[in-house]
Amino acid sequence: MESILNSGFFYVPYIEYYKRSITHDERLEKNDKGKVVRKIPTITYSHEIKLGLLWYQLKIDQSNKPAVVFVGAANGWEGSGIERSETKDVDSNDDVDWKVFREAVTVSSFNIATETKKLEAFRLTGTVYETTTFGVQLNLGNREGIGLDDTYWVEELEENEAGEIKKNRRGFIKIREVANNKNDESATSYAQTITGSNYSPGLSVTEIPMIGINAVIGLGSIPVNIKPFDNSKSTKKFDLSKYNFGISVTNETKSAIGPFFWLQGNIANSTKISELWFHMGATLGFMSIDGKFYLPKYNVLGIQNGIDSSLDIGASLSGYANFGLVKKFYFRRFGLLFQADLKYWMTYLSATGKDKNNDDLSYSLTHDMIGMDGRVGLEMYITPTLLIGGGAEYNLFPQNNVWTATVTDKDKNETKNSDAVGPDTKYSGLGFYLYINYALPSLK
Structure with a gap:
């Protein structure tokens, strides 16, 4: 400034x-x-x-x-x-x-x-001072305010047929070592070559301003293992007094498929570790469960007079929120990434029945668990702000059968049992994902 x-x-x-x-x-x-x-x-x-x-x-x-x-x-x-x-x-x-x-x-x-x-007028520019096997040395450093993982175009001045001098973009590079040229004016910073080739001393570089936050969207397959279960003939069921209901799961569920949205924030300059990112996001999975709900039926006096077994469980939701760290290693435009996360996972089953006044009653079962995962993936730069990638994860979660059974009336009053016994459920296992990674131009 x-x-x-x-x-x-x-x-x-x-x-x-x-x-x-x-x-x-x-x-x-x-x-x-x-x-x-x-x-x-x-x-x-x-x-x-x-x-x-x-x-x-x-x-x-x-x-x-x-x-x-x-x-x-x-x-x-x-x-x-x-x-x-x-x-x-x-x-x-x-x-x-x-x-x-x-x-x-x-x-x-x-x-x-x-x-x-x-x-x-304010674009930070510099010059290629020296070329190396995998990158270039630049005449820029902390005096100019550059940071780890900053991105620069490598440009060459060319004269067109009309005699005009224009910049030709040869490729782009990313800063991996920041020189302290405040104390040593001859110090140079190292930038890794991502795209382009045959760079030579004297070429100019121009910063590509970014805010250091990536939005990642994609599609994944996540492990959701729900075992067969049946409490329809039990008098206790989920132990919810007058709103007591039950379910049966006839076939084992193994996975869910759905979209995810992640945010990555670059923390390289605060940690002094290149390509280290903080990560947070959420994934929503859709699955079909073979089984039925068993909902109580009521007469006008509010007395139960039967069971409604006509509703299939069918389409259900499972997903998680997660946060952790990502470390990336690049060779040219290709990146290998390793990620570790903490996860909060939830599965949700629901159905709608009627009370004695024929008003809707919402029946739901939720199962939640805290665990962790490890991921490995590959990604590729398409442009300086756009990447595509994919990978695999392995999730580590304990298995249990504790669910929360809830019945909600039209006035939002809830009858709940947070220790209901339901299907054995676990989220351990392999997951797979494909994604697009976009560097955000600004905050909203």
Whole structure:
């Protein structure tokens, strides 16, 4: 920033749009048995803002005449404005209003910094000083503010048929060692070659600004092993008094298939380990379970007068939320990655029945467990911001048969048993996945 301001650059902040809104609602408070005991008024504060900087440069010509030149606009949003909202109880003293406003401004400021680096006047450039077997040495270092895993185009100046000098992009590289050229001006940084070849000293490099956060979407097969089970003839079933229900699982379930969404955040500069990423995400699996629900039927007096066994279990959900670390090793555009995660896994079965007033009753069974996994995968750069990949994981989870059985009425009152005995279930085993990895250009 010091070098920028000393070069005659200055900026004017501006706000294109701002909206603050307040919404009143209420939330339900339940007791340990799932009964609604009171309704608590809530208030939601929302702030949406479009904030940016207009950059200018003061120039002095040869006759000492000053002129102000417009450099460009760095917007802190893309499309709609940056919006943040949060809800609190009306009686709470938390200053949520100021908190969400500050969050919206902070995200906008982060995006403005990234967009400023994309302006031609502020693009960080350097020169290839030396070539090596797997990369190049650059005349850039910590004095210029470069960081581990920063990405640069390698460019060559060429003259076209019209006599115009243009930059030809030969490929891109990633910084693996940052030189301390604050103390030693001759120090050079090492960058690994990802694409391109036959680089030579004198070629120019230009930074590709990124925020260091990747969005990963894909499709996976996950292990979900549910054993055969039948409590339909038991008087206890799931032990839910008047709403007692049962199930039967006739065939073993082994897997589920579905989409996933992960976020990866680069932590190389804070750990000094290249290509080390923090990872968090969620996976949702769909499966079909062979079996039936056995739901109680009631007469108008609220007395059970039979069992409804017409509902198949069928389509059900299983999935997990996970977080952990990813380490990547690259050879050219190909990457080998190793990942370790902690996981919270849940499986959900549901059906709908009727109470004595013919109102809907929601019956559900949930099974949850905490475990871990180890993953290995391969990915390939298509562009500096887009990769494709795939891999396999092995999950480690204990096996148990403890489920939560819940019945919810139309007023959201719950009858629940958190220690119900259900099918033996485990999530250990192999999973497979394919994905697309996209480097996000900004925060939303």
